[in-house]
Amino acid sequence: xxxxxxxxxxxxxxxxxxxxxxxxxxxxxxxxxxxxxxxxxxxxxxxxxxxxxxxxxxxxxxxxxxxxxxxxxxxxxxxxxxxxxxxxxxxxxxxxxxxxxxxxxxxxxxxxxxxxxxxx
Amino acid sequence: xxxxxxxxxxxxxxxxxxxxxxxxxxxxxxxxxxxxxxxxxxxxxxxxxxxxxxxxxxxxxxxxxxxxxxxxxxxxxxxxxxxxxxxxxxxxxxxxxxxxxxxxxxxxxxxxxx
Numbered sequence: 493x494x495x496x497x498x499x500x501x502x503x504x505x506x507x508x509x510x511x512x513x514x515x516x517x518x519x520x521x522x523x524x525x526x527x528x529x530x531x532x533x534x535x536x537x538x539x540x541x542x543x544x545x546x547x548x549x550x551x552x553x554x555x556x557x558x559x560x561x562x563x564x565x566x567x568x569x570x571x572x573x574x575x576x577x578x579x580x581x582x583x584x585x586x587x588x589x590x591x592x593x594x595x596x597x598x599x600x601x602x603x604x605x606x607x608x609x610x611x612x
Numbered sequence: 613x614x615x616x617x618x619x620x621x622x623x624x625x626x627x628x629x630x631x632x633x634x635x636x637x638x639x640x641x642x643x644x645x646x647x648x649x650x651x652x653x654x655x656x657x658x659x660x661x662x663x664x665x666x667x668x669x670x671x672x673x674x675x676x677x678x679x680x681x682x683x684x685x686x687x688x689x690x691x692x693x694x695x696x697x698x699x700x701x702x703x704x705x706x707x708x709x710x711x712x713x714x715x716x717x718x719x720x721x722x723x724x725x726x
Contacts, residue, residue, distance in 0.1 A: 529662075537654070537662065537705055539715040553714045587661055597709025598652055600673070602661035 494518040494601045496588045501606030508578050508610070514571040514588030514603055522546070522566035525591030527599055528573050530584035530608075540586070541573065542596050551596070556582075578610045614638050614708050618718035624726040631693040633721045635706035640686045641669075643710065650710035653682055653691045656720075657702045665704075666691065693723070701725060 500512040512528070528540040541552040541562035550562055561574040571588055585607050589599035615638040625631045641650045649669035656662040664673045666682035669689055679694045693700055706718040 536703075536720045537656070537707075537717045539707075539717065542712060542715065551712045551714075589662075592667075595650075595709060596712045597650070597707070597715045598664070598667050599654070599662070599707075600664055602663070604661055 494590065496590060496601060496603035498586065498588050498603045498606035501586060501608045503609045503611065504578055505612050506579060506610055509574070509576045510578065510608060512573040512575065512586055512588075512606060512608075514573075516569045516571065516588075516590070519590070521564075521569040523593055525593075525596050526562075526564060526571045527589040527591055527597075528562060528571075529587045529589050529599065529602075530582075531587070531605075532581070532584040535584075538584075539597075542591065543571070544596070549596075575608070578608075580610050582608060583610045584608060613714055614641075614711050614716050616706055616708055616716050616718035618704075618706060618721050620721060621719070622722040622724065624724045625693075625696045626726045627698065628695050629726075631696050631700070631723055633691040633704050633706075633723075635684075635689040635691070635718050637687045637689075637708055637710075639710075641689075641708050641710045642686050649685050649689070650708055651682075651684075651689050652707050652709065653680075654705045654707065654717075655700075655702045656705065662705070696723070696725070698725065 585605040588603040590601040653666040654662040670682045
């Protein structure tokens, strides 16, 4: 059974940093694209970042570029999102989502999400 | 950026009746080399993570009931729930993966029981 468990969400002040983690199990993690998707309160889904199976390709949305970094440790079956210079508009539930074997943008399985609140 | 526009924003349908959700993209999602449309549909229920329903515009994901179907090509797509069940109450999103910079979702359509 595919399982994705996010952690690391918290209340943080504007300008602060957080690192989100997503522990994966039930599949060969190193074979799959992985993603972060967020949902701000009362809003729709927004893609944040994507990383290829071997970490060799990364993509992110313009609003987080230069502030957020997606990474992965295939030996630990874990996906990360390092978030720096956080802003109020980054407040959201952050979901880890498994991509497909061959296509970057299909979100086949999702974790339960971890909440991030940016507020003073 | 490829803009995804869904309609309607919400709809109320009687149990057992058909629900139809439309999604339009600002540019074609049909990749000519493989004749595939790079579009997926997701169901999002309150308190749960989103769930993949449809990919390649019309392929049902594993375990998805066959009352859910996707159709369309190019820039116009439709998600149809042929016979609405109580457990189908949710927000539905279309999403394009033709371009990874950025991947984009529609604004969502809320489906309720009339």
